[in-house]
Amino acid sequence: MRGAPRTPAYQVSRNAVWLWVVEGAISGAVLIAVAVAAWLLIPAQAAAPVRLAATVAPWVAVAYAALVVGFRPRLRYRVHRWEVTAESVFALTGWLTQNWTIIPIARIQTVDINRGALQRLFGLASVAVLTASSKGTVHIVHLDAATAGAVAADLSHRAAQIRDEAT
Amino acid sequence: MTGVPPGPTVPERRLSWRVLIVHTVTFRQARAILSSAGPIALIVAVQGRLGPVGLITIAVLATVASLVFTALRWWRFTYRIDAQHLVVRQGLIARSERSVPLDRVRGVDIEAPLLHRVFGLATVRVDAAAGIGRGDEAMLDAVTATQARQLRVLLLGRRSPGPMLAPPPGAVPWETPAPLPGAAPWTQSYPDAPQGSQSPPGAAPGGPWTQPGMAPDRHRPDQVYARLDPRWLLYAPLAGTYLAVPLALGGTLLRDVERLPLPDNLRGLLTFPEQAGVGRIATGVATVILLVALGALVAGAVANWGFVLGSRSGNLVAERGLLSRRTVSLELDRIRGYVLSEGLGLRLVRAARLTALVTGLGDQSRRGQLLPLGPRTVATAVAARAVQSFAAPLAAHPRAALRRRLIRATGVPVVLAGALLLLAAPGLAAIAAVAALPGIALGLDRYRSLGHGVDAGALGIRSGSVVRRTVVLQRRALVGWQVRQSWFQRRSGLVTATALVGAGTGGYEVLDCGADQALHLIADASQAWARDLQPAGAPHESTYSVGGTRSAGAGS
Numbered sequence: 001m002r003g004a005p006r007t008p009a010y011q012v013s014r015n016a017v018w019l020w021v022v023e024g025a026i027s028g029a030v031l032i033a034v035a036v037a038a039w040l041l042i043p044a045q046a047a048a049p050v051r052l053a054a055t056v057a058p059w060v061a062v063a064y065a066a067l068v069v070g071f072r073p074r075l076r077y078r079v080h081r082w083e084v085t086a087e088s089v090f091a092l093t094g095w096l097t098q099n100w101t102i103i104p105i106a107r108i109q110t111v112d113i114n115r116g117a118l119q120r121l122f123g124l125a126s127v128a129v130l131t132a133s134s135k136g137t138v139h140i141v142h143l144d145a146a147t148a149g150a151v152a153a154d155l156s157h158r159a160a161q162i163r164d165e166a167t
Numbered sequence: 168m169t170g171v172p173p174g175p176t177v178p179e180r181r182l183s184w185r186v187l188i189v190h191t192v193t194f195r196q197a198r199a200i201l202s203s204a205g206p207i208a209l210i211v212a213v214q215g216r217l218g219p220v221g222l223i224t225i226a227v228l229a230t231v232a233s234l235v236f237t238a239l240r241w242w243r244f245t246y247r248i249d250a251q252h253l254v255v256r257q258g259l260i261a262r263s264e265r266s267v268p269l270d271r272v273r274g275v276d277i278e279a280p281l282l283h284r285v286f287g288l289a290t291v292r293v294d295a296a297a298g299i300g301r302g303d304e305a306m307l308d309a310v311t312a313t314q315a316r317q318l319r320v321l322l323l324g325r326r327s328p329g330p331m332l333a334p335p336p337g338a339v340p341w342e343t344p345a346p347l348p349g350a351a352p353w354t355q356s357y358p359d360a361p362q363g364s365q366s367p368p369g370a371a372p373g374g375p376w377t378q379p380g381m382a383p384d385r386h387r388p389d390q391v392y393a394r395l396d397p398r399w400l401l402y403a404p405l406a407g408t409y410l411a412v413p414l415a416l417g418g419t420l421l422r423d424v425e426r427l428p429l430p431d432n433l434r435g436l437l438t439f440p441e442q443a444g445v446g447r448i449a450t451g452v453a454t455v456i457l458l459v460a461l462g463a464l465v466a467g468a469v470a471n472w473g474f475v476l477g478s479r480s481g482n483l484v485a486e487r488g489l490l491s492r493r494t495v496s497l498e499l500d501r502i503r504g505y506v507l508s509e510g511l512g513l514r515l516v517r518a519a520r521l522t523a524l525v526t527g528l529g530d531q532s533r534r535g536q537l538l539p540l541g542p543r544t545v546a547t548a549v550a551a552r553a554v555q556s557f558a559a560p561l562a563a564h565p566r567a568a569l570r571r572r573l574i575r576a577t578g579v580p581v582v583l584a585g586a587l588l589l590l591a592a593p594g595l596a597a598i599a600a601v602a603a604l605p606g607i608a609l610g611l612d613r614y615r616s617l618g619h620g621v622d623a624g625a626l627g628i629r630s631g632s633v634v635r636r637t638v639v640l641q642r643r644a645l646v647g648w649q650v651r652q653s654w655f656q657r658r659s660g661l662v663t664a665t666a667l668v669g670a671g672t673g674g675y676e677v678l679d680c681g682a683d684q685a686l687h688l689i690a691d692a693s694q695a696w697a698r699d700l701q702p703a704g705a706p707h708e709s710t711y712s713v714g715g716t717r718s719a720g721a722g723s
Binding site: 004005006083085087088090096097098099100101102103104105106107131132133134135136138 | 526645646647648649650651652653654657662665667668669670672673674682685686693694695696697698699700701702
């Protein structure tokens with residue numbers, strides 16, 4: 001739509017979809033297990049509303065699991081975007097509520113690379129670009145590890161060269 | 168440090184011995200250790216197991232214990248300043264040594280509570296740039312008032328070192344408080360300084376500041392930006408923050424008034440009998456309001472009496488307090504902007520309070536105060552002279568923002584009224600509908616407050632109704648932008664843009680401005696980098712291709 005900030009050019013690594021699928025599968029499986037356990041453990045002579053809730057809960061859990069495995073990863077892949085230009089680094093996240101964050105290279109204080117256990121499995125890494133402001137952090141999640149390393153190295157190198165005095 | 172001559176140093180030394188008296192009398196050190204013994208002794212005494220002799224014995228023992236602890240701490244506490252560090256060593260058995268690099272010192276506070284003032288002492292608090300959330304880096308409790316001032320100059324004046332140690336005895340620097348509390352208000356001891364005006368160095372020779380052998384610019388403000396006019400304290404009852412404390416106190420008092428041994432007529436005035444007439448209730452309410460106002464006035468006077476804001480050798484120095492004098496120094500280089508806050512009560516009388524936004528300053532709202540209370544015009548003038556001038560008109564936000572403010576402010580009662588109407592309770596629904604009326608006023612006012620603007624040096628953001636805040640940020644201080652757009656905002660063409668700065672709360676919101684407005688604001692306020700956010704801009708030369716291999720090294 002007119003007037004909205006530009007959408008950054010790049011998407012995250014394609015592998016991120018699989019990582020999110022695995023994450024969704026894990027949380028869905030846990031939820032289903034809990035719901036089924038509740039359904040099994042709640043006695044048949046419990047009050048009618050409780051019994052009804054216990055019967056419905058596993059199906060709700062299954063629906064949730066289907067959503068977080070089948071739909072959410074693709075949605076996330078679509079809405080996570082990032083870009084590094086000659087003068088700034090910026091990122092866009094969010095679906096219902098969209099969130100753009102832009103930081104000039106000159107104001108970067110530190111650049112972090114994070115690799116979680118699951119991320120390692122899929123060869124991914126996240127980059128966090130920090131400034132003097134506690135709210136001014138650009139998170140670029142789930143890049144492939146080589147890109148993340150290149151981005152972080154380049155950003156910190158350029159930040160050191162053109163760092164401003166007032167932060 | 169090459170090229171910078173080493174500044175003056177302070178050899179390893181102890182705190183002032185006079186602090187022994189102060190801390191013994193106040194049981195300062197002993198309290199920590201004997202905190203449990205005190206109440207026990209009190210209980211024993213109250214239960215009458217002890218005669219007067221026993222009581223005196225306990226008192227003497229406690230005092231001696233206090234003296235011993237105080238003396239031990241004093242003996243084992245030393246500090247020194249070498250070429251690059253302030254080093255504080257302390258600890259009775261487990262020794263600790265803290266070393267604060269001088270180039271990281273952000274601010275030095277000097278505080279002189281009543282008893283300290285009587286003995287000519289002051290507490291020095293050193294605030295250094297470290298991780299966020301860490302408290303004071305070092306605290307010297309206490310040194311003599313003269314030493315405190317020297318230390319401040321030493322700790323803050325690294326950029327222009329000079330012979331600051333050992334000033335002539337009897338020197339009276341500008342911030343020396345009146346020796347006795349209340350005897351002579353500080354503002355009156357320097358009648359030659361015109362209010363709120365510049366007092367260039369070297370003026371008023373023989374005045375209370377000037378002492379032979381002393382660099383005059385070190386011991387008086389280069390410039391005085393503001394002095395608190397005692398009449399401004401009359402605003403205090405209208406400032407919200409003061410209101411809360413006496414109100415709570417008043418409530419407690421009223422609850423307990425039944426138990427107090429008061430004469431009957433006074434009790435009748437203070438309590439609300441079951442069949443009280445309207446007149447008595449009105450009297451009671453008026454009494455409470457009067458008491459609250461009085462309490463606020465007194466609290467405001469005690470905290471802010473003789474408030475002076477000035478600048479001296481690159482630092483903004485604020486001093487205030489009736490009983491306990493407090494001096495806060497802030498490096499001018501680290502000030503990034505200011506906040507002008509006007510509570511509802513203060514807006515009625517066109518008054519405001521002014522706070523600086525400083526990088527790396529803990530307890531910003533209290534220590535960053537540039538004017539605790541004053542007319543709005545004065546506050547704006549002080550802000551312009553001390554921090555940053557800002558003259559741009561503030562642009563209003565689109566009508567859609569008004570709709571959102573109204574929905575936010577009236578949503579709950581309106582929905583409630585609708586639900587009650589559906590439940591066939593028209594009476595209650597009417598009450599809920601009436602409750603929405605103040606919400607309409609609030610929403611309208613909140614919308615009227617919204618505004619933003621940019622001028623050559625700064626960017627201004629205004630919002631809020633119950634407390635209206637005008638935030639002015641130096642454009643050079645911007646470290647980025649965040650633009651948020653919810654689904655509802657997208658439908659209305661609005662966004663909430665947050666200006667990111669490394670001071671204050673870290674980010675200041677431009678609430679519900681038009682998406683185009685936000686992009687213009689960002690483009691105007693920021694340098695070339697903000698172009699990357701613009702939608703219809705020229706094609707951007709990116710340094711990365713999608714695959715992650717770098718295509719160009721357009722780094723500079």
